[in-house]
Each structure stands twice: as structure tokens, then as C-alpha cells.
Amino acid sequence: MRPARFHQFAIDTLPKAPDVQAVEDGGESGRPYSLHVTFTNGSQVWIGVTGTLAPGDKYDIAEQPVHGDAPSEIPYPPLFDSGSVTPATAQAYLAAATTNTGNTEILAAEPYNDDDVQNPGFGVTFHNGAKIWCLFTHTARAGQARGSRAYDLQGSF
Numbered sequence: 001m002r003p004a005r006f007h008q009f010a011i012d013t014l015p016k017a018p019d020v021q022a023v024e025d026g027g028e029s030g031r032p033y034s035l036h037v038t039f040t041n042g043s044q045v046w047i048g049v050t051g052t053l054a055p056g057d058k059y060d061i062a063e064q065p066v067h068g069d070a071p072s073e074i075p076y077p078p079l080f081d082s083g084s085v086t087p088a089t090a091q092a093y094l095a096a097a098t099t100n101t102g103n104t105e106i107l108a109a110e111p112y113n114d115d116d117v118q119n120p121g122f123g124v125t126f127h128n129g130a131k132i133w134c135l136f137t138h139t140a141r142a143g144q145a146r147g148s149r150a151y152d153l154q155g156s157f
Contacts (some may be wrong), residue, residue, distance in 0.1 A: 006124070018096035076097070138153070
């Protein structure tokens with residue numbers, strides 16, 4: 001799945017997760033694909049979406065989706081810690097939400113290493129070998145606007 005199609009897929013499917021209130025285009029200048037996720041407590045995360053093509057694929061030819069078994073559903077990990085969201089809980093939750101979509105193009109969705117709090121997010125691998133990386137660029141508490149400095153994430157939001 002290429003970044004453009006993943007972008008729309010995420011907007012359409014991630015709001016079905018129990019603690020996701022809304023997902024919309026992130027509207028980040030300089031990023032053709034970004035997401036703005038609002039959780040049910042009002043916490044927000046902006047995500048830059050990038051990816052690599054499947055081996056042998058080229059952008060100048062039509063995408064040929066490859067289907068296989070969808071990943072098995074997994075339990076949603078806890079998202080809220082004392083009412084707030086952290087980058088670590090958000091990345092695990094959104095990876096689970098992506099896994100649980102039942103999409104037959106997805107091989108796996110995994111959060112980035114919990115120890116790497118400097119660059120939180122999650123990755124998605126597809127049956128055709130393509131990959132998508134979802135890197136957190138901004139966070140905000142309920143009612144706050146997106147900060148002006150990318151990658152300067154709040155410890156809890």
C-alpha cells in the first residue's frame with residue numbers, strides 16, 4: 001500500500017478503534033501525507049506518513065495490491081495513564097488499531113521500540129513488501145493547538 005492510499009485508509013478506519021474519536025488530514029505543510037488523531041479524552045497526536053514501495057514497484061505504474069491473511073486481532077493496550085496519553089501508549093494503541101482493521105494487505109503493524117522515546121510512532125508492513133512509517137511529529141492536550149516545533153513532543157498529553 002502506497003502512502004497516499006494508506007493516508008485515506010487510516011482516516012477511514014482508525015476512528016473505529018474504541019478510544020479514537022477522529023482522524024483527519026494533518027494539514028502539515030511540507031508533508032504530503034500527515035494525520036491528526038484525536039483520542040476520546042481530547043488528546044491529540046499529529047503523524048507524518050512516509051513509506052517505501054514494494055520491491056520492483058515504481059510510482060509511474062499502477063499499484064498492484066497483494067492480499068494475504070489479515071493479521072490476527074490483538075487486544076488494545078491501555079491508552080490512558082492517569083487520564084493522559086503518552087507517546088509510548090499512543091504508538092502501541094495505534095499499531096493495535098491498524099492491526100485490528102482486518103485489512104488483508106497488512107502483514108503486520110508494530111509500535112516503534114518503547115525505549116526510543118525520541119522518535120515514537122509505528123510501522124506497517126504489507127504482504128507485497130511495501131512499508132509505511134508513521135512518525136509522531138506533534139502532540140497536544142485537549143483544547144491545545146499543535147505546537148510550532150516538530151518533534152518536540154509532550155511527555156504526556
